[in-house]
Amino acid sequence: MKAEEVADFRAFVESRWSGLVRTAYLLTGDHGIAEDVAQSALTKTYVNWRRVQRADNPDAYVRRVLVTTNTDRFRKIRVAEQLSADPPQSIGEDPYSRIDQQHMLRDALADLPARQRAVVVLRYWDDLPETEVARILGCALGTVKSQAAKGLAKLREHPGLTGARLRAEEYADDRA
Incomplete structure (x- = not known):
């Protein structure tokens, strides 16, 4: 690869x-696995960088590689992983409710099946259109819509998020 391409x-x-x-x-x-997955995705992107540069949307290419790399880690490693609402390395209570709510949202996302989680993250966190999410995940537009609807329904019913919504509403009432 030329120095200009590396730059x-x-x-x-x-x-x-x-x-x-x-x-x-x-x-x-x-966090550790996330950095590993991102680094692996970028390594795969580097190998194909000339092709990626010429693509219409290099970001979509990298996101697709990121999602695929995350999926592949389950195929290669047959060790059962369980995401937990209470990780063993807890750093203690955080006094800021916004941070608590972010933790509750991440826990609720962790409870979703992988496909629903990928759709919800790409669609609502990365704010991608449904067609782009379908292209990244290599599935039909209807699949994205149904997985998004199911994922959002599960998030709405998640006990941690229901409590966070109530606390946020109580806080808003206190400020009025």
Whole structure:
């Protein structure tokens, strides 16, 4: 690869690293694994960088590789992983309710099946249109719509989010 292409790839990575890690974290539920998945996706992207650069949407290409890399880790490693609402390395109570709500949302996302989680994260966190999500996941538009509806319904019924919604409403009443 030419020095100019390497510089272009480096700039691409620097501008998108944090967003890719955030997306990977929402898919995996673990910061360390999220960084590993993002790094693996970018390694695969680097190998095909000339083709990626010529693509209409390099970001979509990398997101697709990110989702596929996350899915592949379950195929290669047959160790059962269980995401938990109470991770063993708890750092204690955080006094800020917004951070607590973010944790509850991540826990609720972790409870969703992988396909629903991927659709919800790409559609509502990354704010991608349904057609783009369908293209990234390699599925039909109807599948994206149904998985999004099912995922959102589960999130609405999740006990942690129901409580967070009630606390937010109580807080809003206190401020009025």
